[in-house]
Amino acid sequence: MTDIATKNDEVQSVDAQISEYYNRLCQRNAGEPEFHQAVLEVLESLKIVLENDPHYADYGLIQRLCEPERQLIFRVPWVDDQGEVQVNRGFRVQFNSALGPYKGGLRFHPSVNLGIIKFLGFEQIFKNSLTGLPIGGGKGGSDFDPKGKSDAEIMRFCQSFMTELHRHIGEYRDVPAGDIGVGGREIGYLFGQYRRLANQHESGTLTGKGLEWGGSLVRTEATGYGLVYFTKEMMAADGKSLNGAKVIVSGSGNVAIYAIEKAQEFGAVVIGCSDSQGWIHTPDGIDLEKLKEIKEVRRDRISAYADEVEGATYHSEGSIWDLECDVALPCATQNELDGEHAQKLVDTGCKYVAEGANMPSTAEAVEVFRKNKIAFGPGKAANAGGVATSALEMQQNASRDSWSFEYTDERLHVIMRNIFRACERTAAEYGHEGDYVIGANIAGFKKVADAMLAQGVI
Numbered sequence: 001m002t003d004i005a006t007k008n009d010e011v012q013s014v015d016a017q018i019s020e021y022y023n024r025l026c027q028r029n030a031g032e033p034e035f036h037q038a039v040l041e042v043l044e045s046l047k048i049v050l051e052n053d054p055h056y057a058d059y060g061l062i063q064r065l066c067e068p069e070r071q072l073i074f075r076v077p078w079v080d081d082q083g084e085v086q087v088n089r090g091f092r093v094q095f096n097s098a099l100g101p102y103k104g105g106l107r108f109h110p111s112v113n114l115g116i117i118k119f120l121g122f123e124q125i126f127k128n129s130l131t132g133l134p135i136g137g138g139k140g141g142s143d144f145d146p147k148g149k150s151d152a153e154i155m156r157f158c159q160s161f162m163t164e165l166h167r168h169i170g171e172y173r174d175v176p177a178g179d180i181g182v183g184g185r186e187i188g189y190l191f192g193q194y195r196r197l198a199n200q201h202e203s204g205t206l207t208g209k210g211l212e213w214g215g216s217l218v219r220t221e222a223t224g225y226g227l228v229y230f231t232k233e234m235m236a237a238d239g240k241s242l243n244g245a246k247v248i249v250s251g252s253g254n255v256a257i258y259a260i261e262k263a264q265e266f267g268a269v270v271i272g273c274s275d276s277q278g279w280i281h282t283p284d285g286i287d288l289e290k291l292k293e294i295k296e297v298r299r300d301r302i303s304a305y306a307d308e309v310e311g312a313t314y315h316s317e318g319s320i321w322d323l324e325c326d327v328a329l330p331c332a333t334q335n336e337l338d339g340e341h342a343q344k345l346v347d348t349g350c351k352y353v354a355e356g357a358n359m360p361s362t363a364e365a366v367e368v369f370r371k372n373k374i375a376f377g378p379g380k381a382a383n384a385g386g387v388a389t390s391a392l393e394m395q396q397n398a399s400r401d402s403w404s405f406e407y408t409d410e411r412l413h414v415i416m417r418n419i420f421r422a423c424e425r426t427a428a429e430y431g432h433e434g435d436y437v438i439g440a441n442i443a444g445f446k447k448v449a450d451a452m453l454a455q456g457v458i
């Protein structure tokens with residue numbers, strides 16, 4: 001084990017140093033297991049960097065990287081359709097702005113708490129760095145549950161949320177977007193209230209906007225399409241393609257739907273997808289138009305698909321990961337794929353896994369994939385297409401321009417190819433060929449770390 005000198009000229013092994021950082025972080029951020037999990041994965045990958053380049057531990061760099069620059073928690077009162085006052089909690093974690101304004105989505109889901117937003121914000125730093133675009137990392141949201149709410153209730157909630165958030169965001173400061181529970185409708189209400197309070201049409205402050213008022217073509221499709229572009233590169237590295245491959249996609253929200261669309265365009269057969277209550281098996285492939293109608297137009301459950309499409313079956317027991325496939329694309333939520341699921345995928349012949357969701361695989365699952373030499377694309381690389389296209393939306397807003405679908409999609413494709421290559425190249429450089437987790441963590445880290453070192457202790 002290489003030793004590195006600390007500021008006090010003490011000598012401490014990298015392992016011990018990383019353990020110390022991590023233990024202290026767990027103490028100071030108690031009760032935030034997802035945040036601990038996300039940090040530990042990155043710190044594990046950084047051991048090899050610190051062994052080779054000890055200066056990355058100088059000036060408290062790692063401790064500063066793991067501490068958000070600012071964490072906002074605020075009350076969001078709103079009135080429901082019965083005239084009752086409801087109170088939710090709003091969050092915005094502005095994690096790191098060394099590379100550019102904070103950038104990251106807003107999540108509205110009852111499971112949201114500070115630890116979830118911190119894990120997402122932390123991941124976002126490295127993801128945004130990997131895109132090669134000038135954006136820092138942030139994330140936000142609320143424990144508000146949009147399910148079952150009327151449009152008017154969603155609007156009142158969004159207006160109240162933005163009434164507080166607006167003073168903390170701006171095109172050069174912090175640029176939120178959508179995530180789970182926040183789609184085009186919510187961004188519309190949020191932007192409307194922002195515009196009113198700011199008294200200006202500052203379109204660069206939110207991304208995922210409608211096409212008529214500053215949105216970008218391809219933003220809706222970007223995360224799902226980008227995930228499939230990344231998967232295609234990962235398979236091509238082994239001389240394989242998606243044509244004829246059996247693919248499972250979990251979830252049936254924004255990311256899942258457009259991953260299915262692009263995978264089908266490349267000739268894959270998508271044999272299942274899911275929602276939080278169950279999953280469907282579609283051995284002959286998914287009828288995408290039907291799926292879009294059920295999920296995007298009617299906002300119905302996935303079980304409706306099996307009721308309406310012959311040959312499809314619905315299951316509320318077991319797991320979608322029990323299906324035999326070549327490629328698995330988890331696109332629902334964090335920790336939805338555990339060690340047992342991973343083992344099942346390996347045993348039934350799955351060779352490629354790429355994460356459309358943020359941290360959908362548990363640490364145990366990632367270990368199973370690593371041991372069994374499954375090509376594994378971590379979310380911070382594989383799902384970066386969404387935020388990359390948000391940054392392209394910001395570019396269009398800044399230049400008062402709007403690009404064609406084809407041009408924007410081509411930019412996305414190139415960005416995803418470059419992200420894959422950066423992961424591949426960096427993993428090989430550090431002696432871990434084919435380990436895209438190490439590749440993504442180190443490539444994402446070094447750019448942010450260099451910027452932080454150049455900008456001094458702040």
Ligand code: NDP
Nearest residue numbers: 179180181223251252253254255275276332333357358386
């Ligand atoms: P949506 O709200 O559009 O869809 C989420 C989907 O996941 C729904 O089908 C939902 O089912 C399902 N789901 C939620 N919780 C669970 C659960 N516990 N078990 C199984 N399924 C569940 O969100 P997005 O598609 O936008 O986001 C999905 C993931 O992708 C998230 O991890 C998000 O952070 C990540 N991501 C999204 C980006 C984007 O551009 N939208 C960008 C990068 C990452 P139900 O309807 O029943 O709740």
